[in-house]
Amino acid sequence: MFVTGLRCFRCGAKYEMDPKAYTCPACSGNRGDEGILDVQYDYSAAKAMIHSTLHKNGRHDVFRFLPLLPTSKTIGVLPAGGTPLIPVSGLAARLGLQSLFLKDETRNPTRCLKDRATAVAVTMARAHGYRDLYCASAGNAAISLAGFCAHQGIGCHVFVPREISQTRLNWLRRYGADVHISTGNYDQAYDEAEQAGAENGWYSRNCAFNPFLVEGKKTVALEISEQLGWQVRDLIVAPVGDGCTLGAIGKGSRELNLVRLTDRIPRLIGVQSEAVQPLVKRYHGEAVREDGGTTQAESIAVRRPRNALRLLYEMRASHGHMLAVSDEQISAAQRLLAQEAGVVSEFTSAATLAGLFQLAESESLANQSAVLVITGGRLDCDF
Amino acid sequence: MFVTGLRCFRCGAKYEMDPKAYTCPACSGNRGDEGILDVQYDYSAAKAMIHSTLHKNGRHDVFRFLPLLPTSKTIGVLPAGGTPLIPVSGLAARLGLQSLFLKDETRNPTRCLKDRATAVAVTMARAHGYRDLYCASAGNAAISLAGFCAHQGIGCHVFVPREISQTRLNWLRRYGADVHISTGNYDQAYDEAEQAGAENGWYSRNCAFNPFLVEGKKTVALEISEQLGWQVRDLIVAPVGDGCTLGAIGKGSRELNLVRLTDRIPRLIGVQSEAVQPLVKRYHGEAVREDGGTTQAESIAVRRPRNALRLLYEMRASHGHMLAVSDEQISAAQRLLAQEAGVVSEFTSAATLAGLFQLAESESLANQSAVLVITGGRLDCDF
Numbered sequence: 001m002f003v004t005g006l007r008c009f010r011c012g013a014k015y016e017m018d019p020k021a022y023t024c025p026a027c028s029g030n031r032g033d034e035g036i037l038d039v040q041y042d043y044s045a046a047k048a049m050i051h052s053t054l055h056k057n058g059r060h061d062v063f064r065f066l067p068l069l070p071t072s073k074t075i076g077v078l079p080a081g082g083t084p085l086i087p088v089s090g091l092a093a094r095l096g097l098q099s100l101f102l103k104d105e106t107r108n109p110t111r112c113l114k115d116r117a118t119a120v121a122v123t124m125a126r127a128h129g130y131r132d133l134y135c136a137s138a139g140n141a142a143i144s145l146a147g148f149c150a151h152q153g154i155g156c157h158v159f160v161p162r163e164i165s166q167t168r169l170n171w172l173r174r175y176g177a178d179v180h181i182s183t184g185n186y187d188q189a190y191d192e193a194e195q196a197g198a199e200n201g202w203y204s205r206n207c208a209f210n211p212f213l214v215e216g217k218k219t220v221a222l223e224i225s226e227q228l229g230w231q232v233r234d235l236i237v238a239p240v241g242d243g244c245t246l247g248a249i250g251k252g253s254r255e256l257n258l259v260r261l262t263d264r265i266p267r268l269i270g271v272q273s274e275a276v277q278p279l280v281k282r283y284h285g286e287a288v289r290e291d292g293g294t295t296q297a298e299s300i301a302v303r304r305p306r307n308a309l310r311l312l313y314e315m316r317a318s319h320g321h322m323l324a325v326s327d328e329q330i331s332a333a334q335r336l337l338a339q340e341a342g343v344v345s346e347f348t349s350a351a352t353l354a355g356l357f358q359l360a361e362s363e364s365l366a367n368q369s370a371v372l373v374i375t376g377g378r379l380d381c382d383f
Numbered sequence: 384m385f386v387t388g389l390r391c392f393r394c395g396a397k398y399e400m401d402p403k404a405y406t407c408p409a410c411s412g413n414r415g416d417e418g419i420l421d422v423q424y425d426y427s428a429a430k431a432m433i434h435s436t437l438h439k440n441g442r443h444d445v446f447r448f449l450p451l452l453p454t455s456k457t458i459g460v461l462p463a464g465g466t467p468l469i470p471v472s473g474l475a476a477r478l479g480l481q482s483l484f485l486k487d488e489t490r491n492p493t494r495c496l497k498d499r500a501t502a503v504a505v506t507m508a509r510a511h512g513y514r515d516l517y518c519a520s521a522g523n524a525a526i527s528l529a530g531f532c533a534h535q536g537i538g539c540h541v542f543v544p545r546e547i548s549q550t551r552l553n554w555l556r557r558y559g560a561d562v563h564i565s566t567g568n569y570d571q572a573y574d575e576a577e578q579a580g581a582e583n584g585w586y587s588r589n590c591a592f593n594p595f596l597v598e599g600k601k602t603v604a605l606e607i608s609e610q611l612g613w614q615v616r617d618l619i620v621a622p623v624g625d626g627c628t629l630g631a632i633g634k635g636s637r638e639l640n641l642v643r644l645t646d647r648i649p650r651l652i653g654v655q656s657e658a659v660q661p662l663v664k665r666y667h668g669e670a671v672r673e674d675g676g677t678t679q680a681e682s683i684a685v686r687r688p689r690n691a692l693r694l695l696y697e698m699r700a701s702h703g704h705m706l707a708v709s710d711e712q713i714s715a716a717q718r719l720l721a722q723e724a725g726v727v728s729e730f731t732s733a734a735t736l737a738g739l740f741q742l743a744e745s746e747s748l749a750n751q752s753a754v755l756v757i758t759g760g761r762l763d764c765d766f
Binding site: 060061076078079082084086087088090104107108109110147148149150151152170171174175176338339340341342343344383 | 462470471473487490493530531533536554559726766
């Protein structure tokens with residue numbers, strides 16, 4: 001393992017590697033903006049290992065990139081990652097792009113990119129003797145944790161908001177998870193989860209709290225680059241809620257450059273819903289108001305984003321752009337993805353295509369190449 | 384391409400390779416038992432090619448095994464196959480098995496093993512200038528064809544029985560397929576499909592009619608063996624409807640032995656529903672009566688199986704076994720797969736686990752190892 005330590009995103013304090021570390025003790029709270037930690041690596045040592053082993057590495061899941069992960073061994077969790085990158089020429093032509101690819105994360109074990117983080121969480125939890133994990137979630141992270149815990153035969157405790165859909169509850173029930181439905185919204189469920197987790201000594205699968213989960217998510221960027229023969233494309237587009245996924249993609253992209261597998265980094269494009277767009281506003285230096293708008297894009301309807309510092313850092317490092325789209329635009333994009341690319345995505349994931357159409361209105365995409373991260377495929381609403 | 388010709392399963396007549404060939408002209412009808420063709424290869428030439436290229440072949444989809452497929456080039460269809468093989472120790476212990484693996488075909492592009500056949504069909508259709516494909520289907524094959532045609536931007540005409548579920552119709556609509564709902568059952572829809580296909584000159588994606596589709600399906604057996612390091616396990620269990628899938632698995636398993644990648648073949652276990660079990664009866668030499676029973680296992684509720692000769696041939700070659708399970712047994716197995724293996728399968732696919740439990744009652748599975756083919760993951764009924 002090439003981890004050298006942990007560093008607070010807020011105050012910059014450095015700590016030794018501790019697999020049970022969550023947030024920075026020097027910063028007050030336990031929320032992202034209040035001291036989320038970042039895993040640091042010895043990239044020159046990792047570089048040597050990756051260059052000597054990757055070509056003979058037979059794995060196709062997230063642990064293919066073990067030298068860039070915070071664990072040295074694997075335990076046989078459900079195989080996450082290894083998802084295809086699909087060229088879609090028709091949509092590329094519509095957008096005036098040179099080429100367009102879909103990273104199809106609907107093909108993960110529980111139909112969602114979040115399985116990458118869960119694979120790392122469950123591996124670390126078991127390696128350190130935990131028999132129970134918990135998380136707060138609007139749906140997909142909880143379902144992911146439930147599936148992985150079922151496969152391992154360990155306890156899964158999930159805390160979900162009052163307004164969770166029946167579709168998502170059904171998935172949790174199928175896997176046999178211990179489900180706590182909050183009397184409040186996601187923020188209240190989050191607080192309830194952290195309290196129960198601390199009281200019971202369970203391992204956390206809250207991605208903006210446990211610093212190791214972003215490391216699992218970043219493997220999507222590593223895979224995209226490898227599938228493109230380490231030729232970096234211009235744009236990577238992803239939906240943004242807490243900021244973990246696109247922040248992780250930024251980190252993974254920089255790391256590939258640090259270990260000299262790539263010669264540049266892609267520009268990150270983050271997409272939020274018009275109804276809930278705190279990170280768009282913040283990135284553009286505008287006042288953030290909680291205006292109580294609603295959106296069908298449940299998975300990114302995060303009013304208090306917990307990994308904002310990380311996301312904003314990666315956006316700036318990549319000279320990225322953030323924009324917001326309407327539910328009508330997302331809905332049209334969801335239909336286009338199915339009818340012209342053969343990929344049925346969940347509503348939130350289609351925000352990527354809607355965002356790219358909006359970007360194409362404000363700047364030319366000629367001679368550019370883009371990758372859309374289709375984060376999940378669970379269907380919650382009529383489509 | 385190492386195809387040497389086509390051979391009729393019924394009369395044994397041999398024909399030259401013809402990518403537009405369907406059934407045997409010497410046998411009267413166009414149904415499986417009445418002259419379905421089998422693709423023949425030069426295995427000694429294919430063997431040399433596979434041994435020299437497989438280890439440096441970077442593909443993870445069905446075309447990884449191009450020397451054993453009836454096409455020499457690929458066109459970039461949706462990536463089918465490359466699905467994980469998941470060890471499940473808890474269920475293995477319950478069954479008294481040494482080890483148990485799930486081949487998770489729910490992770491195909493349209494959530495179903497049928498995508499493997501569709502990948503070959505669309506590739507061959509396009510290579511020979513077709514702009515439209517058709518099929519008859521109780522659901523999954525039609526949905527698969529619709530997804531692949533959407534991605535290619537070509538026409539898709541599907542013929543479905545009157546009683547098709549709204550869930551499946553929704554998937555067809557999402558992909559924008561041209562859907563013909565028959566006034567009758569699957570058999571009537573099949574006749575209507577063949578008539579329309581012939582009249583319009585469309586390419587067929589009917590697996591028990593077009594001989595090349597089984598070649599796509601057999602790749603699931605090739606992948607299983609490679610994932611197990613070419614160490615053949617004792618049992619491969621699959622649900623049986625028309626007989627195409629398990630017949631294809633038998634063919635693929637024999638071919639690996641012919642090209643000396645494996646040293647034996649696995650025993651095939653075929654599972655049908657108690658309500659509709661014509662191939663179980665036929666394999667055991669019992670009278671087949673159409674008793675009109677109903678089952679939730681829609682995908683295998685085939686009363687007039689069209690690839691019976693192939694299935695029976697492969698069952699005998701492997702000293703296999705066929706058995707029937709009740710909907711109650713399948714339902715219990717579906718819950719177990721989710722709660723103890725973390726895999727949410729469709730109802731029909733859970734028949735594999737139900738069948739293995741039934742087998743364990745009649746013979747000891749001690750020191751044996753088994754693979755269940757989890758053919759699909761679309762949820763049609765409450766679970």
